[in-house]
Amino acid sequence: MIATAPSRTAKKLGAHLRGLVGKAIEDFAMIAAGDRVMVCLSGGKDSYTLLDMLLSLQRSAPIDFELIAVNLDQKQPGFPADILPNYLRGVGVPFEIIEQDTYSVVKRVIPERKTRCRLCSRLRRRALYQYAADHGINKIALGHHHDDIVETLFLNLFFGGRMKAMPPKLVSDDQRNVVIRPLAYVSEREIERYARARQFPIIPCKLCGSNDNAQRKIIKQMLADWEREFPGRTESIFSALRNVEASHLADPRLYDFVTVAGHA
Numbered sequence: 433m434i435a436t437a438p439s440r441t442a443k444k445l446g447a448h449l450r451g452l453v454g455k456a457i458e459d460f461a462m463i464a465a466g467d468r469v470m471v472c473l474s475g476g477k478d479s480y481t482l483l484d485m486l487l488s489l490q491r492s493a494p495i496d497f498e499l500i501a502v503n504l505d506q507k508q509p510g511f512p513a514d515i516l517p518n519y520l521r522g523v524g525v526p527f528e529i530i531e532q533d534t535y536s537v538v539k540r541v542i543p544e545r546k547t548r549c550r551l552c553s554r555l556r557r558r559a560l561y562q563y564a565a566d567h568g569i570n571k572i573a574l575g576h577h578h579d580d581i582v583e584t585l586f587l588n589l590f591f592g593g594r595m596k597a598m599p600p601k602l603v604s605d606d607q608r609n610v611v612i613r614p615l616a617y618v619s620e621r622e623i624e625r626y627a628r629a630r631q632f633p634i635i636p637c638k639l640c641g642s643n644d645n646a647q648r649k650i651i652k653q654m655l656a657d658w659e660r661e662f663p664g665r666t667e668s669i670f671s672a673l674r675n676v677e678a679s680h681l682a683d684p685r686l687y688d689f690v691t692v693a694g695h696a
Contacts (some may be wrong), residue, residue: 441686442629447490449626450616453485460601462612463571465495469612470569472560473527474504475635477627478575482615484630486573487525500526502563503557507533515633532559549645565608572604576613579620579655582669586651595681598674619666 438446471486473479482502492498503516513529518692520527534555541612542551564572576598576635585597615623658665668689679687 439629445518445622445626445629446484449485449618451621452622453487453614455610456600456614456616457489460612460616461514462601462614463493463495463497463591465497467497467571467572468569469497469499469573470560470564470567471497471499471501471525471573472557472575472635473501473516474502474518474575475633476575476625476636477632478510478577478615480632480634481618481623482573482575483523483525484626486614487523498526500528500567502530502560504534505531506535506552507531508535508557515635519633525571528563530559530563534559557568561604561609562608563582570610572609572611574611574613575615577615577618577620577623578670579652579666581613581616581673582655583651584649584670585673586654587647590651591647595683608680638642 439621463469469486473483483499486499490497501520505511505513517527517529532555533553536618537555538552560572563569581598581600585595588594588596598613600613602611604611654668681687684690
């Protein structure tokens with residue numbers, strides 16, 4: 433499939449999204465001159481939008497950086513293997529399709545009707561991180577957005593007992609990769625509108641037959657209900673993540689409560 437020219441609506445939405453993505457990149461120093469950035473492409477709306485934004489910014493940025501789009505073909509039955517290569521050739525970006533049968537591994541380990549997303553994600557991440565290390569990639573761009581970050585905060589609060597979200601930029605656990613999330617300021621609704629306007633050839637994430645993550649569904653529904661009743665609440669929560677006062681929490685690793693003393 434050849435990429436189509438953006439419509440007037442897509443251009444208007446794209447300009448808005450580029451502003452948000454550019455601000456996130458600047459705020460968190462995500463991309464520097466000479467970086468080799470691997471854009472992880474799944475075929476979903478988020479990763480298509482991410483690639484589109486980075487390609488646009490690459491053309492206008494005052495610095496030079498490389499982009500390579502990488503997809504992991506996990507050998508799911510019915511996966512349309514031609515869609516991504518055709519699209520990527522159409523937009524003219526260097527790309528690589530990694531073939532690794534993680535589907536069979538997940539199916540063997542996780543019983544039917546159980547959530548396979550976590551193991552699938554772990555195996556996918558391992559393969560992509562290894563590719564980056566082997567090919568001199570120093571930045572890995574993922575398509576997580578504003579809503580993903582807020583949802584992850586509540587997942588960890590409610591089900592993990594941790595005040596932890598999804599950072600816009602981090603060093604991976606193996607210390608070999610820097611992961612960036614340029615869509616950190618972009619809402620899922622904005623991405624959905626842009627993906628429709630751009631007519632991206634979306635590949636559904638239902639080929640594996642796995643049930644959705646039940647906990648994430650609960651959180652997503654809760655936030656949607658809140659947003660309907662109290663518009664702007666999700667944005668307020670996200671803003672709170674950028675305005676943390678460690679002295680008003682209860683973690684001695686973040687604040688030295690021992691030496692705090694009042695005056696008699």
